[in-house]
Amino acid sequence: MNKKIKLVKLLAAGSMLGAVTLAGALPAQAQMACEIRLQITKGGFVIGGSGGGGTLTCNGRNYPVSVGGLSAGLIIGLSKVNLVGQVRNLHNIPDIAGVYSGVGASMAFGAGADNLVAANANGVQLVLRGTQVGFDASLDLSGLTIRLK
16 A cells, blocks of 8 residues: 555656646747837827837837827827837737727827827737827827738
8 A cells, every 4th residue: 555655646746747847848928028119190180090100129129010090089180299118918029910999198289298008909008108299189099000011
């Protein structure tokens, strides 16, 4: 009986060691350290449109992106916006592409500030801040589309 218990303990220890070794050998799909810079021209009256481009930088590599979108809400004006911020929950570069929905707020009469927090269907989140030049006042639900070039 004592030999059976020792054998079971030995098998259990061996399988645990094998599981730990295998888990250490498999690569984890870690979140990448990414930043995005966007230059967008936007304008509208109640319904607005935007377009532009930028660069996604992940782990020291640059990926060009294009940006476009429509928004609706309290919108009036025409401005150029430069945004920079964090990209969260990005595990694969192609996951950056998609339609981002969120809430944005901006105010500029000559020069001002712009903030946007948005997410796409892949779970990627953008937390952006920046400056804008032009005449713009908006509080809107933004629909921003990002594509890899």
